[in-house]
Amino acid sequence: MSATIDWLTSSAQWSGPDGIPARVYQHVGYSAVAVSVATLIALPVGLTVGHRRRGAFATSALANASRALPTLGLVILVFRLAPLSIWPVIAALVVIAVPPILLNAEAGIRAVHTDAREAARAMGMTGSQALWRVELPIAMPVILAGLRSAAGQVIATATIAAYVGLGGLGRFLIDGYAARDVGEITGGAIVIAVLAITVEGAFALLQRRLGRDRSAPSSLFLPTPQPKESQP
Amino acid sequence: MNWGWLRHNIDTVLAALREHVQISFAALVLAVVVAVPLAVCAHRWRHAWPPILIVTQLLYTIPSLAMFVLLIDIFGLGERPVIIALAIYALVILTRNTVEGLRSVPPDVVDAALAMGYRSTARLLRVELRLALPVIIAGLRVATVSTISLVSVGALIGSGGLGQLFIQGFQIDNPIEVWTGILLTILLALVADLLIVGLGRLFTPWARAVT
Numbered sequence: 314m315s316a317t318i319d320w321l322t323s324s325a326q327w328s329g330p331d332g333i334p335a336r337v338y339q340h341v342g343y344s345a346v347a348v349s350v351a352t353l354i355a356l357p358v359g360l361t362v363g364h365r366r367r368g369a370f371a372t373s374a375l376a377n378a379s380r381a382l383p384t385l386g387l388v389i390l391v392f393r394l395a396p397l398s399i400w401p402v403i404a405a406l407v408v409i410a411v412p413p414i415l416l417n418a419e420a421g422i423r424a425v426h427t428d429a430r431e432a433a434r435a436m437g438m439t440g441s442q443a444l445w446r447v448e449l450p451i452a453m454p455v456i457l458a459g460l461r462s463a464a465g466q467v468i469a470t471a472t473i474a475a476y477v478g479l480g481g482l483g484r485f486l487i488d489g490y491a492a493r494d495v496g497e498i499t500g501g502a503i504v505i506a507v508l509a510i511t512v513e514g515a516f517a518l519l520q521r522r523l524g525r526d527r528s529a530p531s532s533l534f535l536p537t538p539q540p541k542e543s544q545p
Numbered sequence: 546m547n548w549g550w551l552r553h554n555i556d557t558v559l560a561a562l563r564e565h566v567q568i569s570f571a572a573l574v575l576a577v578v579v580a581v582p583l584a585v586c587a588h589r590w591r592h593a594w595p596p597i598l599i600v601t602q603l604l605y606t607i608p609s610l611a612m613f614v615l616l617i618d619i620f621g622l623g624e625r626p627v628i629i630a631l632a633i634y635a636l637v638i639l640t641r642n643t644v645e646g647l648r649s650v651p652p653d654v655v656d657a658a659l660a661m662g663y664r665s666t667a668r669l670l671r672v673e674l675r676l677a678l679p680v681i682i683a684g685l686r687v688a689t690v691s692t693i694s695l696v697s698v699g700a701l702i703g704s705g706g707l708g709q710l711f712i713q714g715f716q717i718d719n720p721i722e723v724w725t726g727i728l729l730t731i732l733l734a735l736v737a738d739l740l741i742v743g744l745g746r747l748f749t750p751w752a753r754a755v756t
Contacts, residue, residue: 314618380690381734383697385708386727389715469608473698477715486614490702499618502611513606 320496321503331484333504340481340508344467347403351410351463356456359418363452364444372419379412384470392477402474409470410463417459421452453523461516468509482508547721554722557710562729564705569693569737572628576635576688581681583636584643585669594644605637609698617702627699634695635688642684646677675749682745686738693734697726707733 320326326333362368387408391401425448433443449456475483485501488494551558587594607615609630616626650673658672674681700708707726714722 377690377735377738378731380687381694381731383694383707383711383727383730385697385700386711386723386730389711389723390720390727392715393718393720465606465608469610472608472610473701476701483610486610487701490614495618498614502614505611506607506615509606509608509611510603 316494316496317499317503320494320500326500336480336482336484337504337508340468340471340483340505343399343403343406343471343479343481344464347406347467347471348410348414348460348464351407351414351467352460354407355411355415356418359415359456359459360422360444360449362415363419363422364440364448366423368419369423372416375412376416379409382409384409385473385476388470388474388477396478399479402477402479405474406467406470410467413462413466414456414459417462418452418456421455421459422448424455425451454520457516457520457523461513461520464512464516465509468505468512472505547719550719550721551725558725558729561705561707561709561726562733564709565693565696565707565730565733568624568628568696568699568704568706569631569689569733571624572631572692572696573635573685573689575628575632576639577685579632580636580639581643581674584640584647585674587640587644588647597640601637601640604633609634609695610701613699613702613704622703624699624704626702627696627704631692631695635692638684638688638691639681643677643681646680646684647673649680650676678749679745682741682749686741689737689741690734693737694730697730 329335362372384405387405388402391405394401422444429447429451430443433447438446471479471481472483472486475481475487482501482505485497485504489497489501583597587597604612612630612633613626616629620626620629654672654676655668658668663672696704696706697708697711699706700712707730710722710726714720714726
């Protein structure tokens, strides 16, 4: 315990390229890039599939497969492609972020009540107008929940990716473990936990701000009343 | 690809698979044993649920590797911190689904059980928990698959399981070993999932489709 406090309060940890601020910056940077790219890929697909109300089986298969994929193995496999570059590992983070964003977008849009969809049509909206003006706002809490879940998984996997040499906060755990430095391991783990909880909290606030329905499921594994066929 | 490796090291692979199953099973049993009573309490005393939800959600947010190393301080090296950490993640999912399941039991049914003379414990065990079973099983499926996938991260802190194949495959640059680990993990998750679906159908004959 005291070793951890010493490590966390030592001034060496709070400056320079190996300090906590620099590592937090790296970690958030990798994660933000991965989640942004994944959003650009997954959101259009999820919205389209949900809007057309097809492919429920394919998306539930994707949900199961993505949950079973061991991230450490994936990271090690992609690392071999180009050991000197961080991009294969970032691509692996994108792969991990795509399923929760896609699945929640799909489930959220699919769960929009038929009354709302028919009202939009009765008002003369085209399919894409109904999607953007009616279905998307209603599905927003569920879509944000997907982003939140993706961010959490990416932050966790970026930590693991330190094993194959990625920077970021995982370095403290991997290097500390190699050096048997209890203070560094525990201190690093505390910083990572605080970062993850902060990001989760930020998304929760955003969800409250943008979402109308506060009782919306905060993650995919909660049983929601409407989209029965798309639940894992 | 060095296919010969697989033929000569089948024992290593099977031993890793066995450890993987043992660790996952221990974590899940621990999670069920804690989650169901916790959920029953949260269902009985409604004001206990929000704080339980907040604490478990916070724990769920902590990344796996960070959770493992934080638990080394308490439980030492090896399998124990991994089992405890995975049990914590699984119990978050299970507690939520059990509470949701108990809440989904129609009040009429509970009243009918009361009228038939069921006392509270018997009502809970023979009516409420049984009717909540489909939702609990849905949670158990998610918890099982993610537990099996996360066991391999434990290899980074020296725990056994298929993650050892990742570490060794990385160190001696042997992709076939990493592929073996990945495919066996996914296969194991699939088999466990099917097993739970099958058991679920057996115990919930009235609900044909367990989603």
